Amino acid sequence: MKTVVTNSERETFELGYKIGSILKKGDVISLNGDLGAGKTHLTKGIAAGLGVEDYITSPTFTIVNEYMGRLPLYHFDVYRIDDIYEMYEIGFEEYLYGDGVCVVEWGDMVEELLPKDKIYIYIKKLDDNVREVQIEGLEGEF
Template identity: 60%
Template sequence: MKEKMMKEFKTFSQEETIEIGKALGRLLNTGDIVCINGDLGTGKTVFTNGIAKSLGIKEHITSPTFTIVNEYSGRVPFYHFDVYRISDSEEMFEIGFEEYLYGEGIVVIEWADIIKDILPEEVIQVTIKKNLDLGIDARIIEIVFNGSKYRDYKSRLVVGDK
């Protein structure tokens, strides 16, 4: 049976969403894959900025909607995918997707559900949802650690830790 561990957070601003991203980013190592899903405008790229900051990336991360992938240099290479505009998972192989997945960097994929059929089982799944009952900027961020590779990540995920 596949191991699955989940942690949930509520945020009430972009800054808080970035902090959750930073907390996750501090745990990440070469070969880790983070799959982010959520409706338009929920904060996927904001969350990704937090991950990037924790990796020492100074640039502002923008969504690579038209290029599919942006590459950044930090403490390890950082590959940021946005697959919103692809029509078929097979398109990913044309850009060398497997080399990114099994390479020397950390991979973050926005709209990952679109290509879930080609993703490994062991990934970190992040789902971001707006929660208007809690406020206009309120978000529920659910992080699921799939597989033994990420066994200790849930207990090590601490927000606000420098």
């Protein structure tokens, strides 16, 4: 496990950018942390690192947003999922085993659906600007 401390939104974005730049087809990220910890902000950096130029928003009510970059990015927010079977109804497996990268905010809530070899990221808010980001399962420099 690697732990990175970021001291601003910009540094959190930059960490995400570095992560996104080394992701490959089929990578799945389980992104976890309390409300307001910075999950969507890190995802914005991941998207930029994948070459996505669109504005990134949290798919809180739509469950998934799709973006095109050097690889497709499938951004899930499963916070409002009441039943894990809702994931099947939106075709989660097609995204999971598709040609892109999946970022699943609140991934712990659907842990049993995620592959064992996923990338696990936990963001902890230390104060207004400081975040501790723990990363498991990602190889490379970031």
